[in-house]
Amino acid sequence: MSALAKFIIKERQSKSILLMTHVIYGYPTIETSLEMMRIILQKDVSILEVQFPFSDPVADGPIITNGCHKALENKPNLDQCIKDISDLADEFPNSKVLLMSYLNPLLQYGFDALAKAMSPAIAGVIVPDLPIDQSKMVAPLVAANIDPIWLIIPNMDPARMALVCEQAQGLLYCVSRKGVTGKSSSKSNASGQSLETYLAGIRALTTVPLALGFGISSAQQVSEIVGEADVAVVGSALLAAFQRAGIEGFSEKITELVSLG
Amino acid sequence: MSALAKFIIKERQSKSILLMTHVIYGYPTIETSLEMMRIILQKDVSILEVQFPFSDPVADGPIITNGCHKALENKPNLDQCIKDISDLADEFPNSKVLLMSYLNPLLQYGFDALAKAMSPAIAGVIVPDLPIDQSKMVAPLVAANIDPIWLIIPNMDPARMALVCEQAQGLLYCVSRKGVTGKSSSKSNASGQSLETYLAGIRALTTVPLALGFGISSAQQVSEIVGEADVAVVGSALLAAFQRAGIEGFSEKITELVSLG
Amino acid sequence: MSDQGYFGQYGGSFIPEILYSSQQQLLHHYRDAMADPKFITQIKHEMQHYSGRPTPLTFCGNLSAEIGGAQIYLKREDLNHSGAHKMNNVIGQGLLTKRMGKKRVIAETGAGQHGVATALLSARLGLECTIYMGAHDIARQYPNVFWMKQLGATVVPVTSGSQTLKDALDEALRDWTSSFEDTHYLIGTSCGCEPFPEMVAGFQSVIGEEVKDQSMAQFSAMPDKIYACVGGGSNACGIFLPFVGSDTELVGIEAGGRGDGIGQHAKRFNTDQAQFGISQGYATKFIQDDQGQLAPTHSISAGLDYVGVSPILADLSDRGLVRMSSALDEEVIVAFKKLMRSEGIIAALESSHAIAGGLKEAASLDPQQNIVINVSGRGDKDIFTIAKALDDQPFNDFLRNYLEESH
């Protein structure tokens, strides 16, 4: 079992649900983004997801997309990003740090180089435009114990879901509905299938911990999925909080979110 | 032989060349145009050509075309025009008055009605868009001793020239070059054929007096054709004189032109 | 073939004597050319390889269903090179000009469609080209003027009279009287002296000939009715003539404009504002006043904004072989939109008169019947008129922006 999985299972013994919160590297500036990560880690959020911005983030909604374009004006460098977040990971051993980005920036860096640069500090990668069928591309990461975190979606073809679960390691990212990041969600997904049924179907195929994502924006919503998912993913909502009320509001939002669990 | 022809031949006994001068009925106003005609007749010009304006004068150049459009703003009425110029004709029995217009205004008035209205005061008509082939249209005028004045042009097909000469009565209007009214001319026409040869060719086919037209603008030019044509036609040049120097200048121009002969 | 260029009491030749010989020469060359299979082949070749003929006959399923009457087919002259049927005539006369050994063509244009078509083919045939266009029309239709100039044509603004199509035609005739030796007057519609009405209608008849074959191939019958807009009459003659005397009813749609007031429309039929008259080289029904002065006209489509009409149509109408109707400016906009929304075809405003006329009547026909409407040209050219009619502000913003940037 991967280090990330072990970590989550251990944490879950003391917490009813873990948080995974999202920051864009370089937004609004590289310094401020690092400060936001630090706040998250200081407040004991279990998993920090750092998005290295890409010019064409097709799986993201307007809030994160515009955040990425703003971040790109600060000319973020992937190598430096990995160094920066690796330092944070070392500084906060009680949390795990994941790198999220799109294929092309990673591809240009090269997956062998990426494996070398990320391990051992970074626990996993999320690449929304990397389909399971292309898993061989991330083999060098797997070899370096960096978990590729695959996505599960509602109404997924059973055979395909089995394929994903079979390759799953560390964490499975379960999307609660169709569409891009940042749209508000509800307890039942697009197809009206209940969350319970949805997640139960996945658990039947794997022991890997499950993260539930897309559209969670309040402690209220987090509490609603306690007992169902292992990890609650909060992305756009945090960015929105920052845009509404600055680093203060961002910090308060984290406090609100970690309040339970 | 028609009254008009007789008149010209008689006049020629005392004059080396006769003048035929042109006025647009209604330009710049109906009153002023009548005043211009009166001046012409008072100065003993042998033939007065009055153009009843038409909206689409395809055989006229810019000066006369624009003059006609200006005149139309005064809503000229053909019936009134004929009355007005008939009165002038009666008042000046030593000159002849001709009506010039395009087919459509005459057609709408009707050629029978036209014959009745014009005779006996008006000696002839000039209709630039009436081809010889359509001469039957003006039969009612011929019957009323109103001469249709046909055109002869340079390099005319001999058979066609014969046809025109055969039907000619009163006066033949010999065009000295191709194009529309108001372009300056020279003693030899477009094809370089000399005026002598040109007119001689016509005289060989008819005894009807010959008027030479298009582009004569000075006494000098008139004097150059003495002995060749019976009548010198002056059109646009007079209108130009009026536009340059008003009724004064117009009057002087007439004086200049009648100076010889 | 016409007798002396007469069609009943209409047509004929009423031109200044100075043009007689060049008209005779044209007549001779035209008859001679039409009797020469090589020339006919040459025309067919250019129509196919340059202009893209045959143009399709498009069945409009949605429109037919919405109207709930006859089956509606469109003859797609909008797909011709240059975007209108005008090219058919220009190809014919252009090749005739080369055959006559003349080096220059002159033409009148209203909307600018005939001017552009003439400038295009002149470039291809290496002919010098001068286009006469009313100053008013130039102001209304500058984009077409822009292309004519780009194509190397000289565009002469006509500032006399009403400064529109009829004055442009007068001015072209004036040019011709002094240039006929090396110049052909490439008239843009089925009007003017012999042999122009017959010649233009003849070159345009390819439209109707194609419709015959396509009707048999597509619905195994001749159309019950055919609709065409009528300006000078060339697209109407083109699609009508091959059907004259058959069971197909032929319906011409004129510009009803804003209404029946003098100067508010361009109707030469079904109004006593139009009478038999003679001008511009031929006899026909002209809109005129009691003094025989040609009257001002109006249409939302510059191409129908003409005071006379083809003598061929005037005669066919007298003989009851063609029925004349009209459509108002606003009916035209409605028809334009309807076709656009139902079938994704953007017709010229001229053509939209035919659409309006056809749709109005189609409803009362039965589904067994088939009607063909001639889409004489495409509507992209009308964007300025339509954006104004619909008061589309973003378009104006775009223009302001563009003007600022081009400083």
Add this chain to the structure above:
Amino acid sequence: MSDQGYFGQYGGSFIPEILYSSQQQLLHHYRDAMADPKFITQIKHEMQHYSGRPTPLTFCGNLSAEIGGAQIYLKREDLNHSGAHKMNNVIGQGLLTKRMGKKRVIAETGAGQHGVATALLSARLGLECTIYMGAHDIARQYPNVFWMKQLGATVVPVTSGSQTLKDALDEALRDWTSSFEDTHYLIGTSCGCEPFPEMVAGFQSVIGEEVKDQSMAQFSAMPDKIYACVGGGSNACGIFLPFVGSDTELVGIEAGGRGDGIGQHAKRFNTDQAQFGISQGYATKFIQDDQGQLAPTHSISAGLDYVGVSPILADLSDRGLVRMSSALDEEVIVAFKKLMRSEGIIAALESSHAIAGGLKEAASLDPQQNIVINVSGRGDKDIFTIAKALDDQPFNDFLRNYLEESH
């Protein structure tokens, strides 16, 4: 047919998992449809009866003589309904959408040509239509936006990123991830995930198939060389594919823009500013920086202003089966004018890249050789760009006038 959508190392499918099933569904329906003769007949029928195919192959006698080299022929995609080759693909995918029982299409557009073509066919097929267009492009190309809106399409301005074509494509993909159940993504060029590159290239191949027949009929041989402009690559694939591996040399012309500086051109070949990359659902050569961020591009023609290129062409180029070259903005304007003046054909600025490339090389060929240049679209749409490039003041006066009158 491609293997897993791969063409050598290019192509493939790199889409968010959420799109997997709809992509599989599309793949299935596409293969199924292409195996159904009735569907093929339906496409051929619409291409002929709605869009006016076949488009002619026009011989350019003057141009060939002036250049003094090869015999020059033009494939006239400009005569398609909508004025560009885009309609070929739209007809194919539009009919497939109906066959899949979907009610809505979405599309990205740069110049607006694909958007207009999609809006036109959507009106005809009764499909709901949403077009994504970069805010910058909307400002540059409003006339096309005007027509899309008139046709009933919803035009969504994309304000993220460079606000041009690639961002419109991203936004269309985002729409698709939440609308795939009732919506087909009607992509406008031979790019994107499987089966789009193959499908679009396939529907466009009618161009090359016609060229084969027409070449034999008109000059009894296959062309020695074929030239096409390359934006996303659909018109190039369409005219090239039927000739791949034959003796005909295939030459693609990219947008050289203002020069080789970053952001000054849209070249994906013959420059190290473009590298193998994966984005927008597929792998190809993308213009990008050292961090793998897609780079800004420039072209005088909005239609070539794209950062990626068809994986099919990237592969054919690697295998030496297609040669890639480029033309600078100013060379394009010169070629545009030359064709217009010599043959009376107004080509789109995109197409004028191919003209520039073809004329440059034709001179050094011998008169026995025949080249075909693809005129992918007509140039009327470019009047604003061209009037600006030529600084035509009367055009600006016309616009000012128009703006005043519409108050």
